Amino acid sequence: MSAPEPPAQWHRILTLLADISLFIGVRPVWTQAAGHRLVVAAAVSLCYVSILVCGVLALVVRRARSLARIDLVVLVTAVLLTLSAWSVFHNGGDEAVLTTQAAKELVAGHPIYGQPWPWLFHSGGVALTPTVTGGYDYTYGYPPLETLLTAPLLWIGHGGAPATAVATGALIAGAVLMWRLLPTQWRSAATIACLGLGLLPTYGRQGYPAVLAMALLVPVVVRWPRIGRGGRLGRAGIAQAACLGAACAAQQLPWFLTPFLLAGIYAVRRGELGARQAALVLLRILGVALTVWLLINTYFIVQEPGTWIAGIALPLTQGAVVHGQGLVDISLYFTNGSDRLDWYSHASMLLAAGLLAVFVLFVRRLGPAATVLPWCAFYLATRSQDGYYLMMTPLWLAAAVTTPLSEFRDAWQPRPRALSGPNRRRARIAAAVLLLTPALASAAVAATGAPPMSMKLAGVRRAAPTVVTRLTVQVTNSSGSALSPHYMLTTGQGMSRFWSQVGGPTTLPAHSTERVELQPAGGKFVLPHKTVRIRVRAFTASPQTLSSSDVRLQPAG
Numbered sequence: 001m002s003a004p005e006p007p008a009q010w011h012r013i014l015t016l017l018a019d020i021s022l023f024i025g026v027r028p029v030w031t032q033a034a035g036h037r038l039v040v041a042a043a044v045s046l047c048y049v050s051i052l053v054c055g056v057l058a059l060v061v062r063r064a065r066s067l068a069r070i071d072l073v074v075l076v077t078a079v080l081l082t083l084s085a086w087s088v089f090h091n092g093g094d095e096a097v098l099t100t101q102a103a104k105e106l107v108a109g110h111p112i113y114g115q116p117w118p119w120l121f122h123s124g125g126v127a128l129t130p131t132v133t134g135g136y137d138y139t140y141g142y143p144p145l146e147t148l149l150t151a152p153l154l155w156i157g158h159g160g161a162p163a164t165a166v167a168t169g170a171l172i173a174g175a176v177l178m179w180r181l182l183p184t185q186w187r188s189a190a191t192i193a194c195l196g197l198g199l200l201p202t203y204g205r206q207g208y209p210a211v212l213a214m215a216l217l218v219p220v221v222v223r224w225p226r227i228g229r230g231g232r233l234g235r236a237g238i239a240q241a242a243c244l245g246a247a248c249a250a251q252q253l254p255w256f257l258t259p260f261l262l263a264g265i266y267a268v269r270r271g272e273l274g275a276r277q278a279a280l281v282l283l284r285i286l287g288v289a290l291t292v293w294l295l296i297n298t299y300f301i302v303q304e305p306g307t308w309i310a311g312i313a314l315p316l317t318q319g320a321v322v323h324g325q326g327l328v329d330i331s332l333y334f335t336n337g338s339d340r341l342d343w344y345s346h347a348s349m350l351l352a353a354g355l356l357a358v359f360v361l362f363v364r365r366l367g368p369a370a371t372v373l374p375w376c377a378f379y380l381a382t383r384s385q386d387g388y389y390l391m392m393t394p395l396w397l398a399a400a401v402t403t404p405l406s407e408f409r410d411a412w413q414p415r416p417r418a419l420s421g422p423n424r425r426r427a428r429i430a431a432a433v434l435l436l437t438p439a440l441a442s443a444a445v446a447a448t449g450a451p452p453m454s455m456k457l458a459g460v461r462r463a464a465p466t467v468v469t470r471l472t473v474q475v476t477n478s479s480g481s482a483l484s485p486h487y488m489l490t491t492g493q494g495m496s497r498f499w500s501q502v503g504g505p506t507t508l509p510a511h512s513t514e515r516v517e518l519q520p521a522g523g524k525f526v527l528p529h530k531t532v533r534i535r536v537r538a539f540t541a542s543p544q545t546l547s548s549s550d551v552r553l554q555p556a557g
Contacts, residue, residue, distance in 0.1 A: 021196025096160025096207025134486030141314030174215025326384025338449030
């Protein structure tokens with residue numbers, strides 16, 4: 001009788017890494033629960049036991065089947081920890097409270113798009129989204145699927161708890177599904193990517209609709225080049241197309257991934273079946289996805305068509321102030337601003353189009369990167385937050401494991417005569433560079449822009465030595481056009497609330513210097529430590545510009 005097959009050493013290590021990843025972020029959950037939720041604290045303590053035991057067993061079991069069972073125990077432990085964390089921290093952020101309020105309005109028969117709900121942001125911990133017009137966006141700006149799923153759960157609790165329950169439940173479902181769809185030895189990677197490291201569960205507890213979209217995309221990207229193989233979708237292909245349509249009805253990020261997936265599927269099918277059959281397969285996929293998307297949106301299309309289309313396009317049109325970890329930081333932190341902020345948006349869209357064109361031209365090489373390439377464009381956007389990429393990283397992993405380069409060996413690639421000559425390698429490199437140059441040029445235009453205004457502190461009014469109630473600022477508009485700025489003070493990364501202008505002109509003529517008087521939001525501004533950098537920032541909407549100047553504000557005396 002032959003000896004049982006031993007596990008591969010890399011499989012042991014992967015299981016151990018998944019086990020270790022569960023430690024991250026657990027202590028705050030236990031600390032919070034130990035005081036008043038003893039059942040949750042006990043569950044977390046049992047999870048600690050499970051993590052320790054699984055760590056030992058992952059290194060000593062002799063059979064591959066036994067290690068696969070340990071992978072399952074690690075997954076169950078991760079699910080229990082995720083639920084425990086949600087039970088303690090479930091109020092959510094701005095996305096959660098907006099989604100929950102939209103669900104309440106939906107149940108009451110009221111419109112959900114284009115309706116400002118400023119009272120939702122009065123409580124602490126709910127972030128505001130400032131806009132370049134000097135105000136804040138208080139409206140719901142996502143496709144409606146998460147709202148529809150939240151409506152039956154309004155009984156769960158106050159705040160954003162119903163929406164966080166939907167997002168966290170979707171994350172768990174996506175993790176379990178991904179674990180099931182991946183090859184046995186790779187399943188612990190799904191636990192790490194979805195539930196480990198303390199990353200995505202945090203976004204789930206914030207109620208991000210993108211988490212729901214990511215979970216719906218998991219079955220889409222697993223072995224995605226095989227969709228429509230042989231010219232037939234089959235039940236699996238129909239389900240994948242339906243999930244793609246549902247994901248696009250959950251959040252806007254899948255809109256950027258969809259063209260890459262469709263282009264890749266067409267290229268693979270055309271290499272297998274020819275142009276006509278590949279086009280028919282693509283049309284079937286689009287038909288199923290669009291049907292599902294329309295079914296989810298039908299009620300809102302009929303009830304509020306104008307506000308619905310404006311609402312789901314809101315992240316692209318709201319004019320939120322610059323923020324994120326991308327190239328825009330040059331203008332935000334490393335220089336004093338730019339009078340060409342709009343060019344960051346142009347650069348982002350041009351890069352998305354350029355990457356798609358390069359992907360089509362070189363799909364045999366770039367095919368496995370289809371789930372990663374779309375997010376590169378966000379690095380150049382005015383809102384380049386790392387969450388845009390982070391929340392989609394499980395898709396990177398699912399595609400990497402199930403979509404090897406060999407799947408694209410026979411994929412169709414357009415080959416114009418200029419790219420097929422004797423110097424084709426150089427020509428193809430030149431073509432890729434040429435397709436990406438407009439985006440890089442636009443980014444350079446934005447980053448090298450000069451701030452149109454400069455600010456100088458002219459007076460301070462205080463309620464106490466460290467409490468400022470008014471600032472008088474001398475503003476110089478050095479540009480050739482009149483500007484209507486809106487002001488705020490920042491003391492670190494990110495944006496604060498706008499200060500009210502209570503004196504001086506609201507519009508500055510070209511090449512002029514004026515004094516304006518500003519009052520802090522809430523009536524007072526407490527000075528930070530003397531080593532903290534304080535900057536006055538001035539935003540304008542048309543054209544979209546940013547001007548920043550350092551000011552020295554010290555305690556009186």
